Amino acid sequence: MSGGVWGDDARFALYYAPARESAWWEAGSTWLGRDAQSGESRVAPQPDGLTRPLAQLTGAPRRYGWHGTLVAPFRLVESVAQQDVLNATRQWAHRQKPFALPVEAATLGDFVALRPAGQQAEDAMRTLAGSALQTLDVLRARPSADDLARRLAAPLTVRQRELLVEWGYPYVLDEFRFHMTLSNSLADAHERATLLAWWQREAPALGPLVVDHVALFVEPAPGEPFVVWERVPFQINEVN
Template identity: 80%
Template sequence: MSGGAWGADARFAVYYAPMRESAWWEAGSSWLGRDAQSGEPRTQPQPEGLARPLADLTGAPRRYGWHGTLVAPFRLADGVTQQHVLDATRNWANTQRAFTLPIEAATLGDFVALRPAGRQAEDDMRALAGSALRTLHELRAKPSSDDLARRLAAPLSERQRELLLEWGYPYVFDEFRFHMTLSSSLADADERATLLAWWQAHAPALGPLAVDHAALFVEPAPGEPFMLWQRVPFQTREVK
């Protein structure tokens, strides 16, 4: 999706998103009911045994689009343009080498998500996200006092509070856990189990994720759906 000049309230994010031609993009976009690159709605599956429509259980991740976060959404610092963000992200991506990521479905608290399968896979994604954050940090506006107060009111560890104050977000570096969200927060354990079982049955056929690029997403205005703005390819040589 090509971008225009968004207002000062727009937020940008660096995500991982499977290539649009891939089975992973098809599966995730259909699951959430929206293609974040085209903006078009998608027909969602209905897992067997689920009492409510899947749309009722996926509203939160649908707004954000099919992705895993590398750099959480941010507004631009004074004097920074969207072209600065695009150029910096492209330059960073050109220093990264592609790799494959084994993945598994899991429950994370009250959510269902995909996560890296194994310690090395976790470490690879943590290193990738940390590198992206360090590169783009100076382009990001500092959190407002209201944003800080809201986050500090949440149950954070001392380390997470330190990271929030220094980096504007508590779940970075050693506290980062890569995941691709598949549901809203679900209080019903049976609903979580049904969604988890669906993905445990279907994910193996999709194989590992090809981590060969990042994707810049944008929230044009507060509360609007995030859209995939630009894909930024990594170096073509894959790390073995």
């Protein structure tokens, strides 16, 4: 891989992340205890009713940064330069139109997350993610046979297995569900309910998310925290 800032083990992802100067970015980054753009740690709030620090309940999403996945992390084909990812993203983003996304707090399995509020909002994010996936897939290195076998060993539906083989991730296209993760997987129902109640109070005051750009995130080396590489704006500057 030529012309790169990071090594061959780096992974790249296309995420939605609220604008850096927005109240949504501040709220989510503070909740997770880390700003994925500046790299700074934050002092997380402590919702009433928790018996352990919030930071112990958010370790997994903290590593990935405050985001909602559009294209899941991937490594690059050897012939692809890191600049190619940015160039392809810019060309794709230039064709996208901004919109406002109403969101609500919910539990998704054992996780607490934000999700689109209503079918129209869900469909808008699925369309956006599907378009981005098809644009960037040509840059993605295919997994080894051993890695693919390991991923296929997970409990997946037939359709999800098909998507994993074709696209490198099982939750894409018709299986895609946009969300912004707010917790680890939590077995304790009380902890889930406490976090959910906190966000059900806070989210309405923050209003809809403004989807007017995307953010390329990078995992510099396996296991390291993801960081914002570059935010890429959409072409039209008016929100409908």
